Amino acid sequence: xxxxxxxxxxxxxxxxxxxxxxxxxxxxxxxxILNALKEREQSIDNALKSADKAKxxxxxxxxxxxxxxxxxxKEKDQLLKxxxxxxxxxxxxxxxxxxxxxxxxxxEAKRAIENEKATALNEIKKQVADLSITIAEKVLEKELSxxxxxxxMVDDMLSxxxxx
Amino acid sequence: MKKSLLIVxxxxxxxxxxxxxxxxxxxxxxxxxxxxxxxxxxxDHITDSHEWHIATYKGKHISIPxxxxxxxxxxxxxxxxxxxxxxxxxxxxxNGGKLRLMLEGENKGKIVELDEEEQEISQLPIDxxxxxxxxxxMISLAIMLxxxxxxxxxxxxxxxxxxxGLQNFIEAIVIFIREEVAKPSIGEKKHERFMPYxxxxxxxxxxxxxxxxxxxxxxxxNVTGNINITFLLAILTFLTTNLSSNKSYWKHIFNAPGVPxxxxxxLPIIPMVEFLGLLSKPxxxxxxxxxxxxAGHIIILAFYCLIFFFGNIHYTIGLGTSLFSIPFxxxxxxxxxxxxxxxxxxxxxxxxxxxxxxxxxQH
Numbered sequence: 001x002x003x004x005x006x007x008x009x010x011x012x013x014x015x016x017x018x019x020x021x022x023x024x025x026x027x028x029x030x031x032x033i034l035n036a037l038k039e040r041e042q043s044i045d046n047a048l049k050s051a052d053k054a055k056x057x058x059x060x061x062x063x064x065x066x067x068x069x070x071x072x073x074k075e076k077d078q079l080l081k082x083x084x085x086x087x088x089x090x091x092x093x094x095x096x097x098x099x100x101x102x103x104x105x106x107x108e109a110k111r112a113i114e115n116e117k118a119t120a121l122n123e124i125k126k127q128v129a130d131l132s133i134t135i136a137e138k139v140l141e142k143e144l145s146x147x148x149x150x151x152x153m154v155d156d157m158l159s160x161x162x163x164x
Numbered sequence: 165m166k167k168s169l170l171i172v173x174x175x176x177x178x179x180x181x182x183x184x185x186x187x188x189x190x191x192x193x194x195x196x197x198x199x200x201x202x203x204x205x206x207x208d209h210i211t212d213s214h215e216w217h218i219a220t221y222k223g224k225h226i227s228i229p230x231x232x233x234x235x236x237x238x239x240x241x242x243x244x245x246x247x248x249x250x251x252x253x254x255x256x257x258x259n260g261g262k263l264r265l266m267l268e269g270e271n272k273g274k275i276v277e278l279d280e281e282e283q284e285i286s287q288l289p290i291d292x293x294x295x296x297x298x299x300x301x302m303i304s305l306a307i308m309l310x311x312x313x314x315x316x317x318x319x320x321x322x323x324x325x326x327x328x329g330l331q332n333f334i335e336a337i338v339i340f341i342r343e344e345v346a347k348p349s350i351g352e353k354k355h356e357r358f359m360p361y362x363x364x365x366x367x368x369x370x371x372x373x374x375x376x377x378x379x380x381x382x383x384x385x386n387v388t389g390n391i392n393i394t395f396l397l398a399i400l401t402f403l404t405t406n407l408s409s410n411k412s413y414w415k416h417i418f419n420a421p422g423v424p425x426x427x428x429x430x431l432p433i434i435p436m437v438e439f440l441g442l443l444s445k446p447x448x449x450x451x452x453x454x455x456x457x458x459a460g461h462i463i464i465l466a467f468y469c470l471i472f473f474f475g476n477i478h479y480t481i482g483l484g485t486s487l488f489s490i491p492f493x494x495x496x497x498x499x500x501x502x503x504x505x506x507x508x509x510x511x512x513x514x515x516x517x518x519x520x521x522x523x524x525x526q527h
Contacts (some may be wrong), residue, residue, distance in 0.1 A: 003391065003458065007212060009233075009291045010392040013298040021305040022364050029312035030360035033338060036319035043324050130215070 236289035301386030369410030376398035389457035
C-alpha cells in the first residue's frame with residue numbers, strides 16, 4: 001500500500017528540519033517563553049503575598065488604633081473623674097476652710113470685744129474710783145466736820161462698797 | 165470575533181473553490197469517457213507527490229513545481245525541477261540515461277532510472293526530493309519559527325506584563341500543556357526539562373493538522389497523516405523516553421518487583437511483555453496519529469467523490485448528491501478541526517506519560 005511506504009527523502013528532511021527548528025525554538029522561543037511565564041507567575045505570587053501581608057498589617061494597625069483609642073478614652077474618663085473629684089475636694093476644702101476661718105474670726109472678734117469690754121470696764125472702774133475718791137474727798141471735807149456724820153458715812157460707804 | 169467569522173467564511177468558500185476545480189476535473193474525465201476512479205483520486209490527494217498539484221483546468225494541470233534531488237549509484241547526483249517531467253508525461257534525460265516518474269504499476273509515484281537502452285534499472289535511486297510533504301513540512305516549520313520567535317520577543321519586551329495579541333493564544337496553550345499535560349504526567353520537579361519537546365511536538369502536530377485541512381496552497385498536504393512523519397515523531401518520543409529513563413524504570417521492565425519468580429525464570433514472560441510494551445507504545449503513537457488524520461482526509465474526499473461518482477451517471481444526480489455531500493463535508497471538516505486539536509493533545513499527553521514513567525522516582 002502506498003500509504004505505508006517509507007519515504008527516505010521525507011524521513012531525511014523531516015529529521016533534519018525538525019531537529020534544526022527544535023533547537024532554534026528551544027533556545028529562542030520555548031525557554032524564553034517558559035522562563036518569562038515562570039517569572040511572571042512568581043512576581044504575581046509575590047505581589048499577592050505582599051498584598052496579603054499588607055492587609056494583615058493594616059488589620060493589625062487598625063486593631064492597634066482601636067486599642068489606643070480605647071485607652072485614650074479610658075484615660076480621658078479617668079482624667080475627667082479625677083478632675084471632678086479634685087474640684088469637689090477643692091470646693092469642700094474651701095468651704096471647710098472658710099467656715100473655720102469664719103469661726104476663727106468670730107472667736108477673735110469675740111475675744112477682741114471681750115478685751116475691749118474688759119478694758120472699758122477697767123477704765124470705767126478707774127474713773128468711777130477716781131470720781132468716787134473725788135466725791136468722797138468732797139463729801140468727807142463736808143461731812144467730816146461732824147464726827148457722827150463721819151461714822152455714819154463710813155458705815156454707809158462700806159455697805160455700799162460691798163454691793164458693788 | 166469578526167476576524168474569526170471571516171476565517172470560517174473563507175474556509176467554507178475555499179471548500180467551494182476546490183469543489184469547482186474538481187468539477188472541472190470530472191467533466192474532463194467525462195468528456196474523455198473515462199471511468200472516474202474514486203480510490204486513485206483519493207489516494208492522489210493524501211499521498212506524497214513530486215509536485216504540488218493545485219487544480220486541473222480544461223485538461224491542463226496547474227501545479228507548483230518542486231525541486232527533485234536524486235542520488236543514483238550509476239549516475240550520481242541529479243538536481244532539477246519536477247516540471248521537467250511534465251506531470252509524468254515525459255522523461256528527464258541526462259548524459260547516459262533517463263529518469264522517469266512512474267504513473268502506474270509497482271513503483272507508482274516514484275522516480276525510476278532508465279539506462280541507455282530504456283531499460284528500467286531495478287535499483288531505485290535514493291530520492292531526497294523536496295516533495296509536496298517536505299515542502300509543506302518546511303512551510304509549517306517556518307510558520308512555527310515566525311510565530312514563536314515573535315511571541316518570545318513580545319515576552320522579553322513586556323517582561324512581567326499581561327500578555328497581548330497572539331501571545332494570549334500561545335500562552336493559553338503553553339500553560340495548558342504545562343499544567344494539564346507535563347506536570348501531572350512527569351511531575352512538578354522534572355517536567356521543565358521536557359517542556360520544550362512537548363511544546364514542539366504539540367504545536368507541530370496541531371499546525372500541520374490544521375494546514376492539512378485547508379484545501380489550498382500552502383495547506384492541503386497530508387503531513388501528519390503520513391506514516392513517515394508520525395514514525396519520526398514516535399521515534400523522538402521513544403528516544404526521549406529511553407534516554408532519560410532511570411534505573412528503576414529498567415528494573416521494572418527486566419525484573420519487575422512483586423511478580424512471582426516463575427514468571428521471570430526460566431521463561432521470561434513478564435520481561436518479554438514489558439519489552440514489547442516498550443516498543444508498542446511508540447508504535448501506537450505512530451499509528452494513531454497517522455490513521456486519525458488520514459481517515460479524516462479520506463472521509464472528506466469521499467463525500468466529494470460521491471458527487472462526481474453519481475455525476476458520471478447523470479449530472480443532475482451529481483447535483484442532487486452535492487446537496488447532501490457539501491453539508492456533510494463541512495460537518496466533517498469541523499469535526500476534523502476538533503480532531504486536529506485532540507490528536508495533537510493525545511500525542512503530547514501520551515509522550516508525557518511515557519516520559520513520566522521513565523523518570524519516575526522509585527517508591
